[in-house]
Amino acid sequence: MPKRVDHAERRRQIADALLRTAATRGLHATGMREVAAAAGVSLRLVQYYFGTKEQLLLAAMQHLLARFGERAMARARLGQAGRSGGPAGPHDIIAAILTEALPADEERRTFAILSTAYLALSLTDPALAIAPLVKNTGSVIDVVAGQLRAAQHAGDTPAGLDPDLEALGLLAIAAGLSTSVLSGNSSVDQAQAVIDYQLDRLFPASR
Amino acid sequence: MPKRVDHAERRRQIADALLRTAATRGLHATGMREVAAAAGVSLRLVQYYFGTKEQLLLAAMQHLLARFGERAMARARLGQAGRSGGPAGPHDIIAAILTEALPADEERRTFAILSTAYLALSLTDPALAIAPLVKNTGSVIDVVAGQLRAAQHAGDTPAGLDPDLEALGLLAIAAGLSTSVLSGNSSVDQAQAVIDYQLDRLFPASR
DNA sequence: AGTTTGATGATACGCTTGTACCATAATGAA
DNA sequence: TTCATTATGGTACAAGCGTATCATCAAACT
Numbered sequence: 001m002p003k004r005v006d007h008a009e010r011r012r013q014i015a016d017a018l019l020r021t022a023a024t025r026g027l028h029a030t031g032m033r034e035v036a037a038a039a040g041v042s043l044r045l046v047q048y049y050f051g052t053k054e055q056l057l058l059a060a061m062q063h064l065l066a067r068f069g070e071r072a073m074a075r076a077r078l079g080q081a082g083r084s085g086g087p088a089g090p091h092d093i094i095a096a097i098l099t100e101a102l103p104a105d106e107e108r109r110t111f112a113i114l115s116t117a118y119l120a121l122s123l124t125d126p127a128l129a130i131a132p133l134v135k136n137t138g139s140v141i142d143v144v145a146g147q148l149r150a151a152q153h154a155g156d157t158p159a160g161l162d163p164d165l166e167a168l169g170l171l172a173i174a175a176g177l178s179t180s181v182l183s184g185n186s187s188v189d190q191a192q193a194v195i196d197y198q199l200d201r202l203f204p205a206s207r
Numbered sequence: 208m209p210k211r212v213d214h215a216e217r218r219r220q221i222a223d224a225l226l227r228t229a230a231t232r233g234l235h236a237t238g239m240r241e242v243a244a245a246a247g248v249s250l251r252l253v254q255y256y257f258g259t260k261e262q263l264l265l266a267a268m269q270h271l272l273a274r275f276g277e278r279a280m281a282r283a284r285l286g287q288a289g290r291s292g293g294p295a296g297p298h299d300i301i302a303a304i305l306t307e308a309l310p311a312d313e314e315r316r317t318f319a320i321l322s323t324a325y326l327a328l329s330l331t332d333p334a335l336a337i338a339p340l341v342k343n344t345g346s347v348i349d350v351v352a353g354q355l356r357a358a359q360h361a362g363d364t365p366a367g368l369d370p371d372l373e374a375l376g377l378l379a380i381a382a383g384l385s386t387s388v389l390s391g392n393s394s395v396d397q398a399q400a401v402i403d404y405q406l407d408r409l410f411p412a413s414r
Numbered sequence: 415a416g417t418t419t420g421a422t423g424a425t426a427c428g429c430t431t432g433t434a435c436c437a438t439a440a441t442g443a444a
Numbered sequence: 445t446t447c448a449t450t451a452t453g454g455t456a457c458a459a460g461c462g463t464a465t466c467a468t469c470a471a472a473c474t
Contacts, residue, residue: 003441003451026331028235031431042453053432113330120327123320123389124233134390141392168384168393169401175386176379182330183341185348186375194376201408211471212421238461249423260462416474423468431460439452444445 011049014039015060022060023110027117032056054127061118065136068111072100090147090156091203094170097140098195101174103181104188112178141167148202157202166202173198218256221246222267229267230317234324239263261334268325272343275318279307297354297363298410301377304347305402308381310388311395319385348374355409364409373409380405 017039022030032053036043050056076088076096088096103109115133122128145167151157177191224246229237239260243250257263283295283303295303310316322340329335352374358364384398 044453116330117327119386119390120324123323134392137392165400168397172383172387173380176383179326179382180379183326185341185344190375193372251423
């Protein structure tokens with residue numbers, strides 16, 4: 001048998017190149033040749049590791065979402081470390097998720113742009129319809145709702161509100177603010193203020 | 208001079224065809240030939256009335272936004288007529304705008320899909336960067352903020368809150384819920400419930 | 415009545431796209 | 445060493461795109 005190479009690493013490298021290029025040139029306008037050039041490999045290699053463009057798009061999106069999850073978790077740990085000694089609480093976790101969705105630095109801006117582009121594509125392209133983005137968003141909603149329930153049991157949050165509805169609302173706000181910042185209709189600070197305001201409403205004690 | 212034809216009408220007809228096609232096939236994937244076929248005219252005519260594709264896109268988007276504004280105003284009048292005799296108040300106007308942004312029927316769904324697609328395009332395509340969508344969204348925010356201010360002066364809304372920040376938050380929620388419904392992460396009823404909840408928070412008396 | 419000019423049709427061109435195909439260097443097992 | 449298989453490169457192809465060009469029909473003004 002011939003030369004063995006780390007396929008996972010190569011796929012990650014190429015997927016990264018796709019994300020990098022698509023963030024500036026647009027997801028739909030990014031061709032396989034461009035990805036190959038950005039990754040420093042030949043067009044043939046992109047085909048070899050991903051076959052079709054659709055599979056490349058799907059893999060790249062899963063990669064993007066995975067990185068988002070990691071950053072959100074890291075941010076939750078960071079937010080918790082700054083105040084208490086115990087594990088990250090509901091408020092920290094939810095705040096971390098919402099803040100991570102805001103395009104405040106280049107990495108998050110890239111995520112926001114690509115999420116929007118991918119959503120737009122998946123709305124009309126039947127091949128992307130069973131999108132990883134939708135599934136991922138759904139599980140994030142579940143996480144937030146779960147944290148809200150935990151906070152309710154702990155008495156940190158009003159018992160009257162509906163955790164699922166509040167979770168949906170929070171993520172909708174985060175998504176909406178993200179596009180608002182992206183399109184220049186609001187500043188990052190304004191968006192953060194709206195998030196803080198809604199969090200204060202849900203966690204009255206943490207003020 | 209030769210046959211005179213209503214240019215505005217023709218342009219509207221072609222722009223409508225673009226919107227209709229792009230709502231199902233995707234904005235980026237809709238070509239000029241497809242638009243021509245959908246409008247029942249020749250490719251040459253599309254070129255004649257719009258010149259380049261970019262101008263067609265811009266004109267179609269302005270048309271889409273204009274129709275959205277008209278529907279929102281009609282909805283505001285409708286909401287007001289059901290309850291009082293006077294002119295539509297701040298609550299009715301804001302509720303109408305937020306509800307109109309929700310993809311509850313085919314027309315609003317088309318609007319939501321195309322807004323998303325156009326936003327995604329304008330984020331990376333420098334030619335669409337000075338987008339009518341951004342400008343329009345900004346003026347809608349101003350309208351909402353103005354209505355909130357009026358409600359504050361009338362005592363219908365807590366005096367403590369920041370009208371601009373609340374307007375930004377409301378439209379972010381509407382936009383976020385719209386994408387949430389589009390991607391199947393929530394039902395229209397859930398989204399409407401979130402909107403009603405936020406409106407009740409701002410207009411305690413109208414409950 | 416004629417002619418100028420706006421409105422429309424048909425078609426060709428250059429470019430880019432995704433994909434497929436053919437070739438070959440390199441390497442672990444026999 | 446030989447061989448079979450993985451990994452890689454180069455290139456060709458058909459289709460689609462936006463745009464430009466050439467040609468024609470029809471009506472309003474002189």
